[in-house]
Amino acid sequence: MKDSDREQFIKDNQEAFKYGATEEFGLRDSHFEEPGETISRKTIEESLDHGTAYRIMLDGRPVGGAIVNVSGDKGDLDILFVSPGEHSKGIGYEAWCCIEKAYPQVRVWETCTPYFEKRNIHFYLNRCGFKITEFFNANHRDPDNPDDDFEMFRFEKKMY
Structure with missing residues (x-):
């Protein structure tokens, strides 16, 4: 990803994540990290600052x-998103396959997704071969975010 694309990347990411939440719940703020956004700017920016970002392109457009x-x-898939208008075309799966190929040294991949993101859960389990390893909630908090009440599934994929 180019530095000049950072702002649009954040907006596109928020749009994609908001789509799943509003599809499930409508516009209720209780499922958003910040008002109106399922994933906060802060979360995306922290991932951008500490990871490697890629733009998924199709016919020259993001x-x-x-x-x-x-x-x-060890690899962490911090964020993976496809624009809602491009869902169900195999784009996310192809992107994931490219990521796996780009990092052949990774033996274990991890990622998380909100409990209500059925599309994501299906994608990670049934398409990409991840397994659910934890469910973070009020009774079992994420040790990296102990003050967070957000319910999330943690996935792991062991590469053989």
Whole structure:
């Protein structure tokens, strides 16, 4: 991703994540990290600042993005999104396959997604081969975000 695309990347990411939440709940603020946004600018910016960002392109235009953070043989898929108008075309899966190929040294990939994102849960489990390893909630908090009440599934994919 080019630095000049940072602002549009953030907006596109928020639009894609908001789509899933509003599809499930309508415009109720209780499922948003910041008013009106399922994923906050702060969350995206922290991922951008600490990871490697990619733009997913189709016919010369951006249709999604990804941010990965790799350290040795461990990889974190911080963010992966496809623009809502491009869903169900195999774009996300192709992007994931490219990420796997770009980091052959990674033995374990991790990612998280909100509990209500059925499309994402299906994608990670049934398309990409991840397994659910934890469910973060009020009774089992994410150790990296102990004050966060947001319910999330953590996924892991072991590369063989």
